[in-house]
Each structure stands twice: as structure tokens, then as C-alpha cells.
Amino acid sequence: MSYCVNCGVKLDSSLDSCPLCHTPVINPNEPEHIKKAHPYPTEKGQVDSVRRSDVAILTIIVLLATSLSCLLLNLYVFTGIMWSLFIIGVCILLFVLLIPLIIYTKVPAYVSILFDGIALAFFLYLITFTTPGIGWFTKLALPIVVLLTILAEVFVLLLRAFPVSFISTALYVFVEIAMFCSGLELLIRHFTGSPLRLTWSAIILTVCCVIAIMLITVLCIRRLREAIRRRLHF
Ligand SMILES: [Zn+2]
Incomplete structure (x- = not known):
């Protein structure tokens, strides 16, 4: 075992120079022509990344197996309410949500969002089979999903x-939160038969309006926008 003459660190016999201070290692007892073996492999032994199509097949098989086995359990063992429909619904929902991620990546965003909405609505519709009445679905759940x-x-x-910029994206998010909350309250009131007016969502609406006006001002005044961009580093 040898030590670095400069920093004193313990050195492996195969090293040509100190790994810390890069001082060359010279061992007078060792003939110079012997080539030193490198202690680490020179090539990166990386595992190939998993192919998308394999992940897709695995996902589909897992989802199908889960749905089928739950359905069979429901039909022959734990009969009574159709609880398996919940699980089948979740599997369909997961499948639709995963399509743009692992199966077909070129699908336009608005098409996949539309399918996500339809899948979510279908999942909620499956729940109506185990609940008395379909009113909550048509009057509340479906309009919320559509919204x-x-x-x-x-x-x-x-x-x-x-x-696209950070400020404009934030503006869209706040405007949409305000619209969603107002719509949600109106839908709930319509469902429960209360008079149509805004209460809790009015507070959210006001806060979002103030933030939106602030963001629009920032977007319109270039100097202000640049100042914020420089301070927040985006
Ligand atoms: Zn050293």
C-alpha cells in the first residue's frame, strides 16, 4: 500500500496519480513498463431503457386481469351489490389517462382531454348501478365533468x-379556478334546489379577479414584467 507524497491519502496500487490532488504516483520498486490495471471499468454498464410498447402491454394486461378477476369474484363469490363496477371503472379511467403517456404519444392534447372527460363520466355512470337513482349523476356529476x-x-x-409564459399561465389558472368554483356552486345549488346565487364561490371569484387584474397589468407593462422576470429567475 502506498500513500500520496503530497496529501497523504491512501492510494490503490493501480493508480497513476492521486485522485485528490492529482500528484503523479511514482513507485521506484515497480518496473515502469508494467501496464497498470484500472480498478474501475472504463465502459458504462447501463441497462437499456424499457420500451414503451412493453410497458403498454404490461399495463393493459394488469388492468384487464384486475377487471376480469374482480368481475368473476363479484359474480360468483361476493355477490350482492355490483362493487366490481367501481374497480372496472377505475381500470378504464386509468387506461384512458395512460394512453397519451405510454401507448400513443402523438395524440393531440385536446383529444386526450376529451377522452379523459368521457372516461371520468363513464366511471361515475358505472357507480349509478350501485346507488339508488340516477339523478345525482345527470344533474350534478355529469355537468361537473363537462365543466x-x-x-x-x-x-x-x-x-x-x-x-406561453409563467405569468400568462398563472393568469389562465386563476381565471379557470374562479370559473370552476362559480360553476360548481351553481350546479350544487341547482341540484339541491336552492336559489341560484354565489356565496362561498363569490369570495374565491373576488380573490381570483384581484390576482387576474394584477397579472394582466404585469403582462401589459413590459418594464414591470422584465423586473419581475429578473427577480424570480424564470
Ligand atoms: Zn494526493
């Missing part, structure tokens, strides 16, 4: 149509 889908579509459309 969410429309807002998500508008968000994507705005991101595509205008130059």
Missing part, C-alpha cells in the same frame, strides 16, 4: 394560441 373538461380544453387552447 372540468371544457375548462381543461380552454386551458390547452390558450396555451397553444398565445405565447
